[in-house]
Amino acid sequence: MTPARTLIVCTTPRSGSTLLCALLASSGVGGRPESWYRAEDRSEYEADWGVPPGDHLAFLKSAIKAGSDESGTFGLRLQAASLSPALAELRASFGNLPDRDLLKHAFGPCTFIYIRRNDDVAQAVSRLKAEVSQVWHLDGTEPPPRGEPAYDAARLDEFRLEAAEGNSAWEAWFAAQGIAPIRLVYEAFVTDPAGQVRTLLTRSGLPPHPDRQITATNRKMADSSSEAWASRYRRERGLQST
Numbered sequence: 001m002t003p004a005r006t007l008i009v010c011t012t013p014r015s016g017s018t019l020l021c022a023l024l025a026s027s028g029v030g031g032r033p034e035s036w037y038r039a040e041d042r043s044e045y046e047a048d049w050g051v052p053p054g055d056h057l058a059f060l061k062s063a064i065k066a067g068s069d070e071s072g073t074f075g076l077r078l079q080a081a082s083l084s085p086a087l088a089e090l091r092a093s094f095g096n097l098p099d100r101d102l103l104k105h106a107f108g109p110c111t112f113i114y115i116r117r118n119d120d121v122a123q124a125v126s127r128l129k130a131e132v133s134q135v136w137h138l139d140g141t142e143p144p145p146r147g148e149p150a151y152d153a154a155r156l157d158e159f160r161l162e163a164a165e166g167n168s169a170w171e172a173w174f175a176a177q178g179i180a181p182i183r184l185v186y187e188a189f190v191t192d193p194a195g196q197v198r199t200l201l202t203r204s205g206l207p208p209h210p211d212r213q214i215t216a217t218n219r220k221m222a223d224s225s226s227e228a229w230a231s232r233y234r235r236e237r238g239l240q241s242t
Contacts, residue, residue: 003074006107007204009033012080012166014126014160015117016186021077022187022216023197025072029206030197031075037086038079047209058092060106073206074107080166083173100177100215111204112181119187121230121239124159128152128225151229153236 006098007030011017024030035041046053049062076088087099090106100193103110117123132149174181182200189196194214201208234241 001061001064002106003068003108004072005206006074006076006103006110007031007206008103008107008110008112009075009077010080010083010112010114010170010181011077012123012163012170014118014123014130015115015163016184016189017077017115019193019216020113020115020184021075021199023193023214024075024201025069026216027197027201027206027208028069028212029208030201032067032068033075033077033083035077035079036065036067036161037082037089038077038147039082039085041158056089059196060090060093064107071206076107081111083169084155098177099173100179106142112174112179113184113200114170114181114188115184115186116170116187117163119230120160120163120232121156122226123163124156125226125229125233127159127163128155130228131155151232153233156229156233188195 002090009017009021009024021033036045043053045051045063046059049059049066051058051062062072063076072104088089089104090102092096094102094105097105100110129149132147173179182203184196184200193216198200200207231241233239
């Protein structure tokens with residue numbers, strides 16, 4: 001069944017999208033966005049939903065069911081690296097349609113929300129810590145850390161480059177598809193996350209009930225060592241402080 005409407009969160013890793021998705025879900029009208037098409041999670045979703053590997057239509061149907069709320073809104077988060085594989089899978093089911101038409105065929109009318117981070121050094125530090133520890137969020141459901149992160153300038157270089165390439169890829173895709181996404185910048189978003197989400201939902205034609213509390217249990221992950229690593233990296237790379 002095609003959703004009545006879909007919100008697609010477009011992002012790169014460690015840009016605040018987890019908090020954004022949690023707040024959208026709490027609104028009652030923003031769907032339940034998750035990275036349904038993240039390759040690393042595919043087998044887990046298939047097992048949870050009883051979907052045979054390779055059954056793209058059954059997976060799509062199950063994802064829509066899991067990601068939709070009572071208002072009929074479906075939520076989906078796409079990292080830049082997941083966009084092409086997701087489109088290829090949908091194209092195998094629905095034919096060689098232009099990207100935007102393909103997404104509408106699968107998910108109904110789509111609103112695109114693009115969240116990015118200006119401070120790419122802080123983003124890279126957050127990514128390094130999460131990759132090593134495998135703790136990607138703090139909301140009371142996170143697993144114990146699998147490893148102890150250590151400063152690594154070379155990996156921070158890689159993560160900065162990956163974020164830059166991902167942001168460039170999103171901008172090129174939006175332009176090619178004639179999409180004007182709702183834009184959020186992490187540094188401004190975190191000053192008033194609930195207010196920003198209420199505003200973007202209203203702009204999307206999905207105003208939450210005035211009495212609805214938009215909340216999330218996510219806690220800030222950056223700490224004093226994150227700031228120290230970022231400062232050290234900027235010194236070593238001759239970058240200005242933010």
